[in-house]
Amino acid sequence: MKFVDEAIIKVLAGDGGNGCISFRREKFIPFGGPDGGDGGGGGSVWLIADEGLNTLIDFRHQRSFKAQRGQNGMGSQMYGKGGDDTVVRVPVGTVITNVDTDETIGDLTVHGQRLLVALGGKGGLGNIHFKSSVNRAPRKSTPGTPGEVRELKLELKLLADVGLLGFPNAGKSTFIRAVSAATPRVADYPFTTLHPNLGVVSLGTDQSFVIADIPGLIEGAADGAGLGIQFLRHLARTSLLLHLVDVAPLDGADVAEQVRAIEHELSKFDAELLDRPRWLVLNKADVLPEEERQAVAEDIVKRLGWTQPWFLVSAIARENTMEVCQKVQRFFVSQRAEHAGRTEMHPGDVRMRGDGESI
Ligand SMILES: Nc1nc2c(ncn2[C@@H]2O[C@H](COP(=O)(O)OP(=O)(O)OP(=O)(O)O)[C@@H](O)[C@H]2O)c(=O)[nH]1
Ligand SMILES: [Mg+2]
Incomplete structure (x- = not known):
């Protein structure tokens, strides 16, 4: 197998889901209060060291790794589901650098060691949070925040004495x-x-x-x-x-x-x-x-x-x-x-x- 010890990848965390604007509507409750739930958090991207891998060759084929977006909030106080995380396997001995800042953000030297490389966005707030004594029917919610996006340089430095x-x-x-x-x-x-x-x-x-x-x-x-x-x-x-x-x-x-x-x-x-x-x-x-x-x-x-x-x-x-x-x-x-x-x-x-x- 070809030996590759350097790769550039892009990691994109999921955005948070948006908060929902909704009002309770039932047969005998015509003017029910706000019941829009919060959006779910976006999934994060993690790297994990795996002793089963010896090279960074897999990153020649796939360079972009995206985690799932959080689901939007829904009526009836239903919260959106959180997005799934994405876990990327790298060989033990991989050093991770942020390409934009040239800062080393991690060094995975032990099998199973994990590093968070892109944090998922936060879910937005549904309108149930904005009810007050003066505004009983708030038409307000907040959007989810964007997930982090980073370009990373992976460098394999073998572990030898x-x-x-x-x-x-x-x-x-x-x-x-x-x-x-x-x-x-x-x-x-x-x-x-x-x-x-x-x-x-x-x-x-x-x-x-x-x-x-x-x-x-x-x-x-x-x-x-x-x-x-x-x-x-x-x-x-x-x-x-x-x-x-x-x-x-x-x-x-x-x-x-x-x-x-x-x-x-x-x-x-x-x-x-x-x-x-x-x-x-x-x-x-x-x-x-x-x-x-x-x-x-x-x-x-x-x-x-x-x-x-x-x-x-x-x-x-x-x-x-x-x-x-x-x-x-x-x-x-x-x-x-x-x-x-x-x-x-x-x-x-x-x-x-x-x-x-x-x-
Ligand atoms: N006579 C003799 N020949 C040797 C000895 N060690 C290696 N050689 C020969 O030297 C040649 C090169 O050996 P390698 O082990 O491939 O050398 P290398 O340093 O790994 O070379 P590269 O991989 O090209 O950097 C081969 O023909 C070996 O058989 C030794 O102790 N005595
Ligand atoms: Mg040799």
């Missing part, structure tokens, strides 16, 4: 195949991966994390080269990036420079991503003679002045890949412990809570 980053052909998909049950296509040409894939790395009971494989980035991606950088949005929620590089490119390219090129694109997309913990994974160790591997890797690390953790692996031979994952798991455990400790000490500190949310 770890993001894989790197040039095409670096071996990202091979890596996720090696450490999880995910089976994205692997091939020796660039841009094999055209949309993100998620894999669950399971290291034991209560020891698992989700890893996202995204399409490769190339120099100039921020300006649209290759598949562009729009897929980087799927790294937004991750806490750790694994930066994969081919340790010995066939064309003899300088690995350190390749790392810098990706960093450059990353900073153009979102400088904050550059500050995120990022570990270097030097892949394809198997192409180098065993006795040279360590020295080549250390040289790259030294030239980069790399201070964060780094690894030398062979994704295809599954060498050292699980060690990377174990270290990732330990990183999450210590991060959680650290946050738990910090929030205990400063329960009212807003900054801490912000940090906590980003885990």
